[in-house]
Amino acid sequence: MWFKQLSFYRLADVVDQAALTAALERRPFQPCMGLDWFSEGWVPPAGHLDAPVYAGRGSLLVSLRREDKVLPASVIRDFVDMKVQEIEDKELRKVGRKEKLALKEQLTDDLLPRAFVRSGRTLAYIDNNRQWLMVESATASKAEALVSKLREALPPFPAALPRTQLAPHAAMTDWLAAGEAPGGFELDADAVLRDSSENGAQVRVSRIDLTADEIRQHIATGKHASMLGLIWNEKIRFQLTDSLQLKRIQFLDVLQEEASQAGDDRESLFAATFLLMSEELGELVSALVEALGGLEDSQQHKEAA
Template identity: 40%
Template sequence: MWFKHLHLYRLHGAPALDAAALEAALSEQAFRPLGGSEPRRLGWCAPAGRAGTQLLHELQGQRLITALRQERLLPASVVREEVEERSAELEAREGRKLRRQEKLGIKEQVYEELLPRAFVRTQKVDLWWDTRRGLIGVNSSSRKRAEEVLDLLRETLGSLKVTPLSSQTLPMRAMTGWLVEPGERPADMVLGDQVELKAKGDDGVLRARQVDLDSDEIQRLLESGRQASKLALEIEGRLSFVLHDDLALKSLRFGDALVDEATNSDDGDDALVRLETDFLLMSQALGENVDRLIGWLGGEAGTTSDQRVA
């Protein structure tokens, strides 16, 4: 259940739906298996999988919903080879070169014939909705996939205004400052051992893992004008992650104390109780630590220092 990645969004004027109404709305967009000629499909499924049927789990203002995405995998190279073979046979038979439009028609025919036989890839994407903070977090390494799930939620609800969460201080500027000036780091921040440094010119990107980020070598790279676009961080004892310059959190790892609490909780060997226990502990930890991270970055963009999360 524990999220591995997080793309964060701010909700603006979210629809006021109780759990029953939201469950009903989700059921209208429940996932159905791909038809024979469909390239892809997205719909809602039970977060608990075979252990449950409900599409929404809501606990103390924290909502968990899950999208299921299926896509047929038809490599372009396979289509291209088949088109070339059929085109060559037709040209030899008729003794002429095919026009571009004719080749496009063959390509469409090949695609329609091969698609039903293509392998199907299935992917589940979990969405965390913090109704108290007005935040949505999508557990996906890809922002494109996260946006697809938000589009599905928007279609489900009729309207949904969200924007990517942003901070007063740009993450790249803050991450670079933390590396250059150790004294500027928050007291409960611990540097990890991974960084990505971008150059302003055409010198490309430098990626380093398992390195001392306070080393002279890293400092010389920063002095040359490089800026940190990714940085491994830990909120001491609570959560570790790689912060990206678009405020995405990747490679999430939760603190041992939290994981131990979840492991030692009494679920009576009930998979649904286990799911909801893990989700509640995780969502509370994410909410608290996202607040802390945004504080490190000077607060949320568009807010003033005296505004607080409701």
Template identity: 35%
Template structure:
């Protein structure tokens, strides 16, 4: 739970309660892709129960879960099926298909192969602190976060406001200052620099230098900073309890709770494990986020995103649906 964090602020207008949030997202429940469907997304019970609550309240925090399922077809399989159809046409009619006919054959091949494609499913845990209006997404890719937010905007209706959390000092400027300080005094005491970093230069073809399992408070790293290379990722530790990688976009990645952190909580049965894990994780990460915002100069004004969501889409009949994208040849089988 909570391996990557994206941070947002919600306006105070919605939701007013966990029940209101659950009622809204119940309008977009998750359903598996049907045989000819490329993508499906929606909300599921965060506990994993088939008919459980869509929003759970644990220690004052609200938890939900969004699922995205996709299916795609490898390009090589499509090309083979198209070639089979082309060979059959040439054999029976003695002619070669034209460009338009080839496109139609390709679409037909995609539709025919899609039911055989294995679905890929990913999920995003959503944590909302109703007191601070902090919305946290456990998402490693911006596309997943955007799809989830689009769903939230759609179910909340007009007036819903959400924006990325912004700090007075950019993460990149702060990380550069921390790495450039030979005494280590620029970094707040709650944090420590670990052994992973990525530095990137400027220009059309910027140099990229990656350090892995390497001391970073060295003259070599400071020299790169002096030459104009700026950190895009930096591994940090917080209070000896949580390790993570901070990015220039104020995302927290590779979150790892240190040994013993989850042992501090009360002993629980398997039935209560969800509540215990959520309470401990949100408690630790909430304090970390507060310290991180302070380390970055405090919070700046939120940049709001549009509250106008695209209308809900419905699956079209298989014959009329736009064909799915074909996977690159070097991708997984399905």
């Protein structure tokens, strides 16, 4: 349940639980069959749940499952080569390019139903209190795929990437230059610094004091921060990227112990973990946006009560 990475989107309005549940129930996950290369659909967020939406204190948790057929190009090529050799040996003629392409299509169709399947899921939750969509992915394409499926299920589902007053790379660079981060944030021990010139030189540092002179020297020579390790309120450690994504999220012991005290069975532990995680991540994102000067005017609206 503890998210390890995060992409977040600004929502234009609150999302109704009943409408969302009904919409996702109409689009359940179906296994990848026959000649399909992939399939995706909505599943319950946990094994003990039946519905595709789990609600907890103003947040709605969902899970998108995807299956992909695994059929490497090298395997198809080997089968095509064997078939071409068989035809040439039997019919004593050369197989032309167009015939090879037709053989490739035919053999691909023959192999697809027998291909291995790779499956995975993406968790996300809608924070109706703060009007954020939180997706457990720091891969833009994967996060956007989930948003697209939500738009298909519940159109128009207006969700937009956050646009802050300060660019993340500029703010992170300023924090390093000052040797401290604002608000409840503190510098951790890893960062990536990039040269803005054409050669794009990059310096990656790990397990180092980010207030050291050598870090400020890199900034003085024109490098800017594209990733910065931060700790929020001594509760959550993470890496912030210049695309405003959170990677390598670690919920520190104080939070995990608090969740574990809620009960021993999986239902109560799941509920406690989700409530605690969604509340803390929501506060972290709000604090982070504030540290970046707030949202642009077009994305500001009154938070739900």
